Amino acid sequence: MPERGLTGSLVHQYYTYDDAGNVLNLRDEPTAEHLQADVQCFTYDHMRRMTGVWTPDATDGEACADRPSITVSEKAGRHDSTGTINLHPEQPTCDSYQGLIPHFSEKFPDARVNNSWG
Known part of the structure; x- marks a missing residue:
């Protein structure tokens, strides 16, 4: 150039x-x-x-x-179970699915982990 x-x-x-x-x-x-x-x-x-x-x-x-x-x-983060780099591993993440749009991770600072499904 x-x-x-x-x-x-x-x-x-x-x-x-x-x-x-x-x-x-x-x-x-x-x-x-x-x-x-x-x-x-x-x-x-x-x-x-x-x-x-x-x-x-x-x-x-x-x-x-x-x-x-x-x-x-x-120092910034680790890979989660889906291969996404989690910049805040101490905070739970929620994978969002909207029709055919690929998933992405959202951060919810006040989220609690819920292992039950219903």
Whole structure:
């Protein structure tokens, strides 16, 4: 993408995938002088659900080798039984179904868990 008065590229991206096709990292190495390189790293669990996302300080091809002890997404939430990331695992969720619309999770802070069905 050219920008007036500048030389070099604004975006020059490289992707690394695992055998299942999950993106393991995304490196952006623009050649324009005013832009810095950036790396995003991703991890997945045994069900191919994303479990970690972080941005390391390093920007080379091995930048994702040193995974932090806790990533931002791990602090933010866990996957529930349907595979949805629950950002507030201490709060019950209710799956809503409206005709043929796919389900989504709603948060109800004052909700109580009711295990009876009638």
